[in-house]
Amino acid sequence: MLQANAEAVGESKSEADAGFLWDFWYPAVRSSEIRGQKLVTAMLLEVPLVLGRTSEGKAFAMRDSCPHRGIPLSYGRLDGQVLECCYHGWRFEACSGRCVEIPSLTSQDKLKVERIFAGHYPCEERDGYVWVYMNGSGARLPETIPGAPALAVFSDKYKIIHLSCELPSHVDQGIIGLMDPAHGPFVHQSWFWRKRASIHEKAKQFEPIPNGFRMSPHQPSANSAPYRLLAKMTGESVTTTIDFVLPNLRTEIDRSGKLWFSSRATVTPVRRDLCRIDFAAAWNLPLPVAMFRPFAKKFLRQDQLTMIQQAEGLKYNPRLMLIDDADRQAKWYFALKANLLESRRTGGPMVHPMSGPVTLRWRS
Ligand code: FES
Numbered sequence: 179m180l181q182a183n184a185e186a187v188g189e190s191k192s193e194a195d196a197g198f199l200w201d202f203w204y205p206a207v208r209s210s211e212i213r214g215q216k217l218v219t220a221m222l223l224e225v226p227l228v229l230g231r232t233s234e235g236k237a238f239a240m241r242d243s244c245p246h247r248g249i250p251l252s253y254g255r256l257d258g259q260v261l262e263c264c265y266h267g268w269r270f271e272a273c274s275g276r277c278v279e280i281p282s283l284t285s286q287d288k289l290k291v292e293r294i295f296a297g298h299y300p301c302e303e304r305d306g307y308v309w310v311y312m313n314g315s316g317a318r319l320p321e322t323i324p325g326a327p328a329l330a331v332f333s334d335k336y337k338i339i340h341l342s343c344e345l346p347s348h349v350d351q352g353i354i355g356l357m358d359p360a361h362g363p364f365v366h367q368s369w370f371w372r373k374r375a376s377i378h379e380k381a382k383q384f385e386p387i388p389n390g391f392r393m394s395p396h397q398p399s400a401n402s403a404p405y406r407l408l409a410k411m412t413g414e415s416v417t418t419t420i421d422f423v424l425p426n427l428r429t430e431i432d433r434s435g436k437l438w439f440s441s442r443a444t445v446t447p448v449r450r451d452l453c454r455i456d457f458a459a460a461w462n463l464p465l466p467v468a469m470f471r472p473f474a475k476k477f478l479r480q481d482q483l484t485m486i487q488q489a490e491g492l493k494y495n496p497r498l499m500l501i502d503d504a505d506r507q508a509k510w511y512f513a514l515k516a517n518l519l520e521s522r523r524t525g526g527p528m529v530h531p532m533s534g535p536v537t538l539r540w541r542s
């Protein structure tokens with residue numbers, strides 16, 4: 179029975195294709211990490227990056243490799259506008275990557291310095307992160323690119339926290355771990371969340387949205403203490419909406435009367451064997467950051483430990499299964515990804531794997 183409904187997870191990844199989705203925004207570093215003339219390194223989709231800030235405060239991201247001989251530009255020096263390579267002193271405009279000077283050239287040289295570019299990527303700051311638009315290697319940037327994703331907020335004043343943790347696995351494993359409803363009662367057992375004994379059958383409605391799917395607005399699980407607390411505070415019911423959108427975004431919005439809680443988790447591919455969860459949450463509930471942070475941290479840590487253990491098993495390339503309905507979201511993720519790649523390849527419209535609303539049932 180199980181086998182009949184099971185599907186292999188993912189496709190085998192060739193060396194060249196690490197299974198990343200290019201042409202999307204990914205969070206690279208926290209905004210607070212780049213200040214003054216400091217250069218900071220990061221890696222996204224196996225691309226080494228150097229990030230910094232111009233003297234006007236604009237964040238930039240360049241490929242951390244000098245186009246001359248490949249030494250990391252992060253060993254160089256930033257003067258507020260221009261990044262100078264530490265090896266032969268070629269100088270590059272930080273935001274455009276354009277070469278502005280090659281010190282070794284004489285007046286006889288005909289080389290058009292301004293035609294040389296260091297790799298550079300669009301960069302935007304949002305919600306305390308520097309986001310980098312990872313356009314496919316060698317690909318030209320499209321005329322217009324959408325803005326980097328923003329965390330939904332519903333009032334002028336709110337608290338916000340950021341947490342992150344690394345997972346020693348391919349981004350696909352990180353993402354399907356994020357949308358997996360069945361691990362909750364086992365991995366996240368704790369007095370403040372739920373107990374294993376509280377497992378019960380659930381039916382949740384899902385609907386297709388562009389590049390993703392939504393768990394339709396619903397009253398959240400009655401066995402979770404935080405939701406019960408929220409309902410008690412406002413005297414009104416709590417509504418939760420959870421979205422997943424390619425390439426890697428899971429957002430959850432809980433609202434009850436005037437009170438709201440909004441969170442976003444992204445799973446970003448660093449290398450094919452390493453990804454990172456960045457979790458940002460904002461709220462206007464009377465909930466001190468100092469109280470929420472340890473819980474969120476513990477929750478993430480539980481996921482991280484599990485993924486570390488899973489990576490031990492995945493080293494030996496086991497066959498994996500996705501079952502109905504608890505793993506249906508994971509199947510949608512793989513189908514969305516495949517269909518997006520297919521539509522990019524053919525130039526045709528993207529086929530959504532869901533034809534309409536669906537109710538999924540599982541016990542958790
Ligand atoms: S390697 Fe950078 S200037 Fe030569």
Ligand SMILES: [Fe+2]
Nearest residue numbers: 355365366481
């Ligand atoms: Fe989890």
